[in-house]
Amino acid sequence: MHLEENEDISFFDPHLRNYHLAILKNLITLKGGRAILAKSLPGFFSPVRALAAEDLSFLTTPKNPLFLGSLRSGSKEVNMPIYLNGKDMLCHHVLIAAATGKGKSNLMAGMLWDALGKDYAGMLVLDPHDEYYGRSKHGLKDHPQKERLAYYTPSNPPPGASTLKINLELLKPQHFYGVVDWSDAQQQALAGYYKKYGKDWIEAIVLDKPLPDDYHEGTVAVVKRRVMALLDLSFESNQLFCDGIFDITAGATIITDMVKEVSQGKIVIVDTSPFSGAVELLVGTLVATELFHFYRSAKGKGNLSSLPVAAIVLEEAPRVLGKDVLERGPNIFSTVAREGRKFQVGLVAITQLPSLIPRDILANMNTKIILGIEMKPEREAIMQSAAQDLSDDDRNIASLDKGEAIISSTFTKFAIPVKVPLFEDIIVQGKKDKVKTDFSELMR
């Protein structure tokens, strides 16, 4: 110990005299191989030891398993895969919260990879970064069961993928709500056009066809201008030109196809990377609305239980679930967050800023996967709405490194610390497993 005079001095028996005290939280009590909620304290002077694999015999693989990662103890990975019941978890909504670079996309890619091999869930992925399919790198296209994957992109679709073209006749006024700010008068004008002209209502707006009620000409002009800008339409020499993904002739069945694929347990990736925020939301709203209506109608017909769970993966969730957005009125995503569970439709909301999402929506998301979050207000928003009491885990969450996560869910007895594997490693492992399977079949 060198301090004031640089003298070489030390304590007697330093290990006995100086030590560290640790404050620990009792998670669960294990008795006779069963895990029960902790309702008693460990005895005074009870020895404390490291976790061993045999202590975890209660962590069994559930029905419809969805792999999330391996159990983590501090920064060490324990050889114990963590699965949740994917069907329950997805239809009760999932929130993935993390700061930039902490592994949100890697986690999502891993979840999609695992779900792709199972038939209990169909997923609609609105992919604003075009990162999950893997056009120019590893991605879901490398999955052994890639026939269960559908990829829609607006430009240069690779073999097996589809061009994203949406027919104008598929659009309805409610698809535009929440996408851009409309005044009451403008919303009424949209509804008025649809009521009078039906599926030709967009064309009627562009061609300045008359409305039955007395709408102010300024309102109608603004509606026309905004609709044309949003849908990338132009009008010359009495002819309508479609310059974007919305088309007069093509794409008449695209939304039905997507909904059908999700309801067959496929994963549908929609590449929205070339679009502006509003167009991306319009496409997302359109598909999500039709998917929700399909499942709601299936419940009415009594055949919901035969369908897989439908999950909508939503990046940058506060764009559609933020407090300021929802103050202007509900949209399809907030409707799914509140009512989707009854119809087997769930949300997987990904965000860096969970504090922007209203508390009632956060509370409806029964599984929260928390990766590293440095900002205290964001941690507090998550902790206050978690399925378990995480009020003392503030430092724990702040110290999560890349790929380290805590899963707080109504489907787990305690908040489980996990280490999320690298997606590249999952792909390599998946290929090895495939080789093994192929080899065993040859031996028969």
Place this chain on the structure above:
Amino acid sequence: MKKGVVIGGEFGKVIVRQKSDSPIELGELVIAETGKKRCCRLSTLLMQASFPSKTLSSFRECILKRMKTSLFLTLI
């Protein structure tokens, strides 16, 4: 591997003295064993915080050893 011993606490805040050569990491899962082996109750504990402590109650009791001279000093 022994990590420490429970020396107090309350619900949600169990205090463990750590073994000096096997520190417990933040977020680490450890097991506290209560009772005899056959009817043992295991508590899974999650490390939340750690701070240094000492057995010395005051500087008056602090005994330092001067390594060079092997002379014992007692601070006032």
